[in-house]
Structures are given as structure tokens and as C-alpha cells.
Amino acid sequence: MKYPATVLILDDNLDLLTAARLCLKPHFQQVLLLSEPAELLTALTQQRVDILLLDMNFQRDASSGEEGIFYLKQALNTQPDLKVVMMTAYAELPLAVRAMQLGASDFIAKPWQNEQLLRTLQQQLVTKAASHVPVTAAVDSLPMLGESPAMQQVQHLISKAAATEANILLSGESGTGKALAAQAIHAASARSLGPLITVDMGAIHSSLFESELFGHKKGAFTDAKSDYSGRLMQASGGTLFLDELGNLPLAQQAKLLTALQNRTVVAVGSSQPQPFDARLICATNDNLAQKVQSGEFRQDLLYRINTIEITLPPLRQRREDISLLLNWYLQHYCEKYQQTGLRITPGDLKLLCQYDWPGNVRQLAHAVERAVVLAEGGIADFSQLFTVAASNSSGLAYETAGSATEQDFTLDYVEQKTIAQALQYYQGNISQAAKALGLTRAALYRRMEKYQL
């Protein structure tokens, strides 16, 4: 039986490509080969890929791995849920660790044994299946819940704003539902039949900013193998959702402002402005007014985007909604994991309603999912969350040096511990934790799912 998955192998060594294809073809539905790294972006935009097997070095005698890192970032920016396995002939641990910090899922040293390669890729598919509902995908189908006065006010603003063409700024802590609100606004607007194009501004590499947003012409730069329309044009007729806007560097803020003011884009390699027609929604978990004061955010850009500002309140400021959300997610995950009759004990419910939920609804949903999976005797098991809350630490058992065990030295363990500490330090702020860890937000989410944080 073949895995219903597509593997893309990128290496400039044609013999290696052939050998890898021979090894993998009997086991995977589709195995694609690429010898030209400049074509990676096009390949990923044209074709859904599950696993990318990526070489670290492309130029002759190169051993720094920088090219591999560059293409890794490019691949994850294009397809954030992609599993990337790095291949390196120079199996230096620091390089592999760096690649994994940047979002690679695993690495394999060349020359590999066929069995080892197969096992590594199979493992990626298992992890991919286990992380089932990615956070972003879950947003698509979930309703926006909340009966507290604060949420009723938010719902009211959403329906009023949706009926207009006004630019909207959504603010609020991480996990409070800004992306969900953007979807609700789009769905309730006259543009609902058009596209909703989301751009994570924190995840776009500065060198790709203009090309990604405004498009490029074929031949405008080395990698530009064909014309690309860009996100603003793609959103025409629909809604453009710029997430994590507070992370945008000043130079790029100026370019974005010009495009928004003129409602035109000039593709890289062109001098011809093209009009675009998209409704703008922006989101941030930063205080942009404060960033204006400190000179990190342009005031004119803020005025352009915040015609209507909607602030999503943190869960701790609307505790009335906690039990509603707990029950809704309990039912949701019971259906998903085919559990029946699970309940939350009154004692647990009380504690859960008192808890501050620094990661807001996202954290609550994850906690319920975990509790459903770990449930025994018909009772949802929140013990892991309570351990975290009680110790006010990451929930991991930190042994002293004297009691260290072998597992303390595994990369997985060290990574998990570091991520948990960063999340705790930044009080659940995903963007700040991701930045400190040197990860994209998508890569951090993937790891949080993996380690159940």
C-alpha cells in the first residue's frame, strides 16, 4: 500500500534524486524531483506537497548550509504546514538544530540507508496525522462563541462593521479570536463570495515582502520564473487580512501605506500601477498606538487601517464565557475522538473558571482536547493543565543536574523545555515567544501541537 502523500525532493545531485525516487516511489503516491532550487517556490505554489526532502548545500564545495536554510524558510512561508526533512552531507549537529529551530521537522545525514530514509519520512506522516486539526484550519469551521457583555459588544461591532467597506483593525492578545473575527466579518460582508486572503506579516521574509504582496514579473529577479500576481491583487473582489501587522518593519510600512493610499500595486519588475479592490482587515497583538509613540509604527499607516477598531477581550476579563467554551469544546472533541458521556467534574470546572488562561481560547481549546484524549472513567482529565497552573512553570519536570536522566539530553526534550519556558516568559504571546526562539509563528504552533503545550 502506498501512502496517499506527495514527497518533493530538492537536490542538485541527479544521482541522489534518482536513488531517492527509486527508494520512495513504491511507498508514496507521488514523488516529485527538483534539481533547481530557484524553482522551489513555483513548485510549492502549483502543487500540494506533504513532505519536502531538502538539501542543505547547493553550490559546489559549499558546506555552510545557508542555502538550505534560505529555501527552508521560503518553503515554510509558502506552505506553513509542510514537513521539511533536511539532508546534509555535513552532519553537523548545530546546523541541523538551527534548521529545526527554523521549522524543519527532522534531518537525515547523507549518505542514508534506504530503510532509514523511509522510516524518517513515514514518521513525518504519522506526526502530521497526529496533529490533525491544525489551529488555523480549525478556525475555518468553528463558530465565535461568547455571551458575556464584552463578547456581545464585539459581535455587535462585527456585524455593524461587516456591512460597511471600512478598514478594520482587530486587536487583542494572542488566541483571543482575531483571525476568527476576520473570518466572521468577511463571511457577513457583501464580499463573502470573493476570496479571503490572509497574510501573516510576521512570517514574510523582508527580501520577499514586495514580491509577495505586490507581485512580480517574470525575470524580475533570479527566482521569478513566471509572473506572480501578489496577495493584494489576489484579494481583489474579496477581503485582505493582514495578520500580525505590528511586526512590520518601518521600511515596509511605507511601501504598504503607498499601496493602500493609491489602491494600486506596482509589481516588482514593472513600472505600471495596477488597481486592486480589496476590503482591508488588519490584526495585531501589539499596542500600535504605543508603537507610534516609540517611533516603531507609522502614525499615518495606523490612521489608514483603524477606521473601526475592535478589541477582542482576553478570557480572564470575561470569565462568564469560560464554562460555555469548555462545554462546547468538550462536545466538539468528544465527537472528534468518538468519546461519549465525558464530563468535567464540578471541582475541575471551578478551577478552570478561576484560571487566567494566558493563551486565551486557543489554550482552552488545546487543554480540552488533551483532557478528552487523556480521559478515564468518563471524566475529562485536566491534571496536566493544573500541574502547570499550580507550579506556575512550564509543566515539565525540571530535574536538578544530579538527577538528570538520559532523556534530558534528547533534542526533543531540550526543545520542548525551551519552548515551554519561552511561552511562560512571554505570558502566552505566540509572536514574541516565536521571535525569541527564532521560529515563525506557524513553526511554533506546530511544535506546541507536537509537545501538547
Ligand SMILES: Nc1ncnc2c1ncn2[C@@H]1O[C@H](COP(=O)(O)OP(=O)(O)OP(=O)(O)O)[C@@H](O)[C@H]1O
Ligand atoms: N470566541 C470564540 N469561540 C470559539 N472559539 C474561539 C473563539 N475565539 C477564538 N477561538 C478559537 O481559538 C483559536 C485561536 O483563535 P484565533 O486564531 O482567531 O486567535 P488570534 O487572536 O488570531 O491569535 P494569534 O494572535 O495568536 O494569531 C482558534 O482555534 C479559534 O477557533
